[in-house]
Amino acid sequence: MSETPSTPSALSIPRILELLPHRYPMLLVDRVVSLDPETGIHAVKAVSFNEDFFQGHFPGRPVMPGVLQIEALAQAAGLLAVEALGLAGTGKLVYFLAIDNAKFRKMVEPGHLLDLKVEFLQRRARICKFKGEASIDGEVTCDVEFTAMIEK
Template sequence: MNRLNIQQIKEILPHRYPFLLLDYVEDYQPGEYAVGYKCVSYGEGFFRGHFPEEPVMPGVLTVEALAQTGAVAILSCEENQGKTAYFGGISKCRFKGKISPGDKVRLETRIIRKKGPVGVGEAVASVEGKTVVSAELTFIVG
């Protein structure tokens, strides 16, 4: 397994606090897939307003965390090092559950198509084995 800690992730991704949404990568294969984790804490700033009575991680941030996971797979390729992966589109996105403080979110993105600087990743976020978000994410490396 190819494991990455937060410092190694920061060498690949341009994101920084508070928008870096990966805590560690459990495994990845450059250009193929990445599996990462987000350990969700009640101290996350978004919980102050989403929602104060029932804190839930915003779905769009879960999609962003999945995109960052896919970006680790894409940007770890030798030809893409030092570049940025931008969103090109989101399709087939489904929200099937919620993420709350204390959850450890498993983020897996597999690259299913690539042509030049454009590609598509199949992404799934899960908590305790239950899928909470799934989507196809299009990226453009620039």
Template sequence: MIGPDEILARLPHRFPFLMVDRAHSYVEGESIVGIKCVSAGEPYFQGHFPENPVMPGVLMIEALAQTGALLMSKTLDADIANTLILFIGVDRARFRKPVRPGDVLDMPVRVLANRRGLFRFEGEARVNGVKVAEAEFSATSAQRQSQGEPS
């Protein structure tokens, strides 16, 4: 099991934008399963939609991307103090069912290709074994720039 401490050590995201609570089934360079416990206290539910709260689809894609970034970070043994993992594209995104407070997203992500550090993934988000979203996406790593350094 990959718990919160390791996730915080491997991803730069923090509340309220950290979308992976834990992970398991890590296979180096191949696959991982991320877990996101969707709480009624998520800040986006205040406006999406207060009377009928639904997790935004783009945040499901972000949760999949963060799961892929965790897989990359472990595979590359990336030092997040010096390395950023950047989401660079998404294809074939589909949203099948709404995700609501109290749901637990199970997010299997697998590597489709790794060409010179450019990773291509496919991932699904499931609730109780039912697919609620899916996408193919890609990411790469880059040197982190220090504050004040020109981009």
């Protein structure tokens, strides 16, 4: 059975690496559970004590920085944009333009599986607006709206 572009699909690390320019230590998407260009993306970040940022944030009480939760959501949005807009293989990058209404609701600690859900709010030729939500076991840790630009 052939898969249509609107069929939700999972992505493995090799495919994620094909679509995103990020690499260690900045790659913050470990797996894509589902991606549907019309409805959004559900990805996962497995938060490990081995993450570099835990060395200084905070010694004795490791907490994932909120800005890195937003970065993980932005990387998921980048995957969504690349697939939805047919940018795979073009070498075009997706850049942040604005971050709005960011709220941090719960701490993310080593051992957590961070669910990343992102949907389009607006889609234009080069500018896209997204709504993102990060959660652990159904409890929201961060929600945010952001705007990104596709380079020419």
